[in-house]
Amino acid sequence: MTTIVETKELTQRYGGTTALSSLSLQIPQGAVYGFIGPNGAGKTTTMRILTTLLLPSSGEAWVAGNSVVRDRAAVRRSVGFMPDFFGVYEAMKSWEYLDFFAASYDIPTARRPKLIDDLLALVDLSHKRDAEVMGLSRGMKQRLSLARTMLHDPALLILDEPASGLDPRARVELRELLKELRSMGKTIMISSHILTELAEMSTHIGIIERGHLLASGDVATIMRSLQPHRTFAVHLLSDLAEAADLARGAPHVLDVRLLPEGEPPQIEIDVDGDDHAAGELLARLVQGGAIVTHFAGQVNDLEDIFMRVTQGSAYGGTN
Numbered sequence: 543m544t545t546i547v548e549t550k551e552l553t554q555r556y557g558g559t560t561a562l563s564s565l566s567l568q569i570p571q572g573a574v575y576g577f578i579g580p581n582g583a584g585k586t587t588t589m590r591i592l593t594t595l596l597l598p599s600s601g602e603a604w605v606a607g608n609s610v611v612r613d614r615a616a617v618r619r620s621v622g623f624m625p626d627f628f629g630v631y632e633a634m635k636s637w638e639y640l641d642f643f644a645a646s647y648d649i650p651t652a653r654r655p656k657l658i659d660d661l662l663a664l665v666d667l668s669h670k671r672d673a674e675v676m677g678l679s680r681g682m683k684q685r686l687s688l689a690r691t692m693l694h695d696p697a698l699l700i701l702d703e704p705a706s707g708l709d710p711r712a713r714v715e716l717r718e719l720l721k722e723l724r725s726m727g728k729t730i731m732i733s734s735h736i737l738t739e740l741a742e743m744s745t746h747i748g749i750i751e752r753g754h755l756l757a758s759g760d761v762a763t764i765m766r767s768l769q770p771h772r773t774f775a776v777h778l779l780s781d782l783a784e785a786a787d788l789a790r791g792a793p794h795v796l797d798v799r800l801l802p803e804g805e806p807p808q809i810e811i812d813v814d815g816d817d818h819a820a821g822e823l824l825a826r827l828v829q830g831g832a833i834v835t836h837f838a839g840q841v842n843d844l845e846d847i848f849m850r851v852t853q854g855s856a857y858g859g860t861n
């Protein structure tokens with residue numbers, strides 16, 4: 543697996559504020575890396591460093607093997623950056639907008655018309671080729687901006703909160719477009735302060751809060767490492783304590799809690815195992831005489847995990 547982005551102890555200070563604190567992360571080539579954290583976490587700062595718009599106070603980062611400190615021109619050639627707000631070149635037609643930036647990338651005049659038409663088709667804006675940028679919807683402006691980041695055919699796209707302010711339909715379109723870019727072999731780093739925006743489309747995620755990277759890696763590994771066990775809620779018509787004793791003797795059971803005041807009365811069982819372990823646990827309860835009316839694993843989705851991890855940090859806990 544080739545690493546396309548690597549940061550090593552990246553630190554950024556603004557006066558007395560430390561916006562990034564020894565951030566070390568890696569993004570493999572071809573990944574969709576969801577960079578998630580609340581406002582002020584340091585996402586934009588990280589992205590600005592990776593796109594050479596900002597020099598880090600200390601630490602180092604590489605994009606496609608080139609240092610963002612020493613090989614800035616090379617980094618720029620391999621990165622397309624879509625900032626979190628749209629530029630002010632609105633008194634232009636869509637194709638003129640792209641042509642303007644193509645010129646700034648020194649793309650030869652003869653090559654531009656086809657390139658621009660191809661990119662407009664890719665982002666589904668061919669029908670807006672001659673429309674004023676000003677008149678485009680926010681979703682269309684985002685897609686045009688994305689086309690702009692692709693003009694020099696970079697291997698890595700860094701998109702800062704592209705979904706913010708988009709309506710649900712435009713978000714779906716954005717997600718489809720990212721899928722297509724990925725199938726073209728692009729690596730995509732995309733930030734959001736809303737985890738659910740990114741959960742389904744990311745192959746990897748990094749969770750950042752107050753300049754600290756709390757977790758980073760492929761989605762399945764993060765889910766596993768942050769969620770060492772599953773909790774099952776068991777509703778019973780029979781005696782809770784007897785059922786709890788049965789559960790305690792079962793393999794893979796970590797902890798059992800009685801909730802006699804629950805509605806209905808129930809026990810909670812932490813299980814360190816897969817669905818087979820859960821099935822065996824249920825069989826054991828029933829065979830032991832427990833009258834089970836409900837047996838359900840609580841769904842810990844990424845959102846739950848995110849809440850737990852970020853709260854842990856906010857309250858000084860370990861995670």
Ligand SMILES: Nc1ncnc2c1ncn2[C@@H]1O[C@H](COP(=O)(O)OP(=O)(O)O)[C@@H](O)[C@H]1O
Nearest residue numbers: 556559561579580581582583584585586587588
């Ligand atoms: N140019 C700047 N000058 C001073 N502080 C800044 C500047 N840019 C960002 N910050 C501070 O750095 C922290 C991280 O900001 P940022 O990277 O924009 O976070 P995010 O993109 O996750 O919302 C915040 O506390 C922010 O106020």
Ligand SMILES: [Mg+2]
Nearest residue numbers: 585586587626
């Ligand atoms: Mg930001």
